[in-house]
Amino acid sequence: MERISSLLEGFREAQAKIARGERKPRPERTEADGPTFLECETHGPYQVSRWKDGREWFFAGGCPKCARGEDDMGSRLIEAGAEEALAGCSFVNFKAKSERGKNAVSRCQRFVEMASRIPSECLGIFLEGNIGAGKSHLSVAIAREFIAKGGGSVRIVEAGKYLSGLWDAPFEAKESYKERFVCARLLVLEELGRHANTEASMVELSSLINSRYARGRPTVFTSNMSSKALVGFLGEAAADRMTQKGNMYAALKWDSYRQTGRAA
Numbered sequence: 001m002e003r004i005s006s007l008l009e010g011f012r013e014a015q016a017k018i019a020r021g022e023r024k025p026r027p028e029r030t031e032a033d034g035p036t037f038l039e040c041e042t043h044g045p046y047q048v049s050r051w052k053d054g055r056e057w058f059f060a061g062g063c064p065k066c067a068r069g070e071d072d073m074g075s076r077l078i079e080a081g082a083e084e085a086l087a088g089c090s091f092v093n094f095k096a097k098s099e100r101g102k103n104a105v106s107r108c109q110r111f112v113e114m115a116s117r118i119p120s121e122c123l124g125i126f127l128e129g130n131i132g133a134g135k136s137h138l139s140v141a142i143a144r145e146f147i148a149k150g151g152g153s154v155r156i157v158e159a160g161k162y163l164s165g166l167w168d169a170p171f172e173a174k175e176s177y178k179e180r181f182v183c184a185r186l187l188v189l190e191e192l193g194r195h196a197n198t199e200a201s202m203v204e205l206s207s208l209i210n211s212r213y214a215r216g217r218p219t220v221f222t223s224n225m226s227s228k229a230l231v232g233f234l235g236e237a238a239a240d241r242m243t244q245k246g247n248m249y250a251a252l253k254w255d256s257y258r259q260t261g262r263a264a
């Protein structure tokens, strides 16, 4: 985290110098340059950014190997489906400076508190925000807390990847593939809406979401769409119940680290 803040600090300073004409702007980095790495004293370079939609997005969490060594939680999260670079993400290292950011974090914490104790009473939370706003960070933080509180097995998957895994699975393996996601105690279904908008996709996602709902298993949704999009999958009554009439909803609507050089 220290390293991320010093990275951002350096970025801001450079921007200010450029603005004052004390420094020439560097040529824009592009996807061809690859992601940015920082150096861990023990483990060497680790990735702190990724390219998506032709832009570079930074994420925090520190060296994943250190995170794994700390408490073995990092490797559990990676096994659950978290990206290696996000394995160190927690509520503690999420920088929430604005009221909105703090509000989002406290809703996520309330969700995980309830979902790990009385899952059937707390079936979903919807994190809405643009790429780079910190949805993935917070959803990994939720998964981390859920496991730590003894909530049980977690799966983390992007909706699009869930679907492509399903299409690629041999016919006889499709049911067991689906079951792995339906039966997880907590599912993080990322980037709802960022997948092929075909009828087959919608049917399969509806079936996944509805099956979890029917079994009383909580789901974390992340999306850049409004939580009303859930209604399309679940119907109004169930969507309302799932997010407790919209109470379990966190808007992560601020500019990304990269755009403003400032955290949420």
Ligand SMILES: [Zn+2]
Pocket: 040, 041, 042, 043, 044, 063, 064, 065, 066, 067
């Ligand atoms: Zn390390």
